[in-house]
Amino acid sequence: MPTSRQWLLNGHPRGRGIEDGDFVLAEKEVSAPGDGEILLKTLYLGFDPAQKGWMENIADYVAPMAIGDVMRGSGISEVVESRHPGFAAGDLIMGSTGWTEWHVSDGTGLVKIDTALPPTAMLSVLGTTGVTAYCGLFKVARPVAGDTVLVSGAAGATGSVVGQLAKIAGCRVVGIAGGEDKCRWLVDEAGYDAAIDYKAGDVRRQIRDHCPGGVDVIFDNVGGAILNDMLGEIATGARIAICGGISRYETGSLPAGPQNYFNLVFRRGTMAGFIVLDWAAEFPAIRKRLEGFVQDGRLTYREDVQQGFENAPATLKRLFSGQNRGKQLLQL
Numbered sequence: 001m002p003t004s005r006q007w008l009l010n011g012h013p014r015g016r017g018i019e020d021g022d023f024v025l026a027e028k029e030v031s032a033p034g035d036g037e038i039l040l041k042t043l044y045l046g047f048d049p050a051q052k053g054w055m056e057n058i059a060d061y062v063a064p065m066a067i068g069d070v071m072r073g074s075g076i077s078e079v080v081e082s083r084h085p086g087f088a089a090g091d092l093i094m095g096s097t098g099w100t101e102w103h104v105s106d107g108t109g110l111v112k113i114d115t116a117l118p119p120t121a122m123l124s125v126l127g128t129t130g131v132t133a134y135c136g137l138f139k140v141a142r143p144v145a146g147d148t149v150l151v152s153g154a155a156g157a158t159g160s161v162v163g164q165l166a167k168i169a170g171c172r173v174v175g176i177a178g179g180e181d182k183c184r185w186l187v188d189e190a191g192y193d194a195a196i197d198y199k200a201g202d203v204r205r206q207i208r209d210h211c212p213g214g215v216d217v218i219f220d221n222v223g224g225a226i227l228n229d230m231l232g233e234i235a236t237g238a239r240i241a242i243c244g245g246i247s248r249y250e251t252g253s254l255p256a257g258p259q260n261y262f263n264l265v266f267r268r269g270t271m272a273g274f275i276v277l278d279w280a281a282e283f284p285a286i287r288k289r290l291e292g293f294v295q296d297g298r299l300t301y302r303e304d305v306q307q308g309f310e311n312a313p314a315t316l317k318r319l320f321s322g323q324n325r326g327k328q329l330l331q332l
């Protein structure tokens with residue numbers, strides 16, 4: 001049986017950025033699969049800003065992580081040996097593989113990859129970020145045709161899908177992202193009507209310029225000062241879906257409260273957070289819809305594929321410096 005390299009958790013990065021010392025590389029002998037088990041070789045890992053929250057143990061919707069645990073994360077694996085009736089050697093699966101080169105599983109929580117798109121789509125446009133975009137937009141924010149939809153973290157894996165789905169729903173869509181090239185991509189490739197570069201300053205004024213009638217729907221991935229600026233420009237009856245708070249990660253364990261929240265009263269707005277796992281039963285049907293949008297050319301997606309298992313910690317860090325262009329992946 002193979003020896004597997006694994007990245008183990010070695011620190012809880014609360015109130016600071018992720019450091020190299022938060023992980024330690026270890027090796028483990030992999031045992032042979034028993035009855036009802038499969039041997040899996042990891043091909044790709046997928047990265048999500050939420051992984052930092054899991055390392056910090058501040059989120060209570062997932063089990064806490066202890067020092068010495070294999071770093072939690074999703075991936076795509078190939079079944080190399082099967083003693084499980086539901087899987088055959090050569091099958092590709094997507095699931096919570098963790099940061100390990102090989103592992104043995106009883107199949108719980110694994111999804112067999114069955115898509116006309118390249119398999120990595122199961123970690124990107126058809127993966128958690130794609131279904132998060134779909135659920136947050138259509139089940140929480142509920143846009144109607146003609147709405148102005150404003151998305152933060154717009155060029156990322158989740159945000160880029162949100163804007164395109166809102167366009168399909170007949171909305172006018174404005175995105176907020178960091179830097180000129182991301183903003184250009186939003187308008188030229190992802191079909192956003194306009195893009196705001198938050199690094200160019202005065203975000204509130206830029207929102208006012210691009211959304212003169214106010215913002216009907218906000219899909220927020222970042223929180224903090226950008227959320228506050230967005231709340232300052234909401235229209236009457238605005239709906240705000242809180243998806244993520246990536247701006248908090250470097251500064252403290254809890255995000256700052258938005259001063260402009262009282263605009264929800266003046267504008268009769270509603271703001272709701274969500275966890276996508278609450279719609280897990282619907283994921284297969286949502287994936288089919290998203291796949292159809294990609295196939296008929298209405299939904300485009302980007303994957304940023306780094307190389308080499310040894311680079312897993314550095315690849316996670318890319319999300320917090322805005323280096324990723326689309327869904328952050330690592331090919332082993």
Ligand SMILES: NC(=O)c1ccc[n+]([C@@H]2O[C@H](COP(=O)([O-])OP(=O)(O)OC[C@H]3O[C@@H](n4cnc5c(N)ncnc54)[C@H](OP(=O)(O)O)[C@@H]3O)[C@@H](O)[C@H]2O)c1
Binds near residue numbers: 179242244324327
């Ligand atoms: N609620 C749920 O169920 C759920 C499910 C999945 C994901 N999420 C959340 O959705 C959010 C987006 O995740 P993703 O996987 O799609 O990541 P992503 O947007 O592909 O990557 C993260 C992006 O965040 C931006 N960013 C980093 N630091 C920032 C800061 N200080 N201020 C503003 N923006 C910053 C960067 O873009 P710029 O260069 O534009 O700054 C970076 O590229 C995350 O917060 C994630 O945890 C929530």
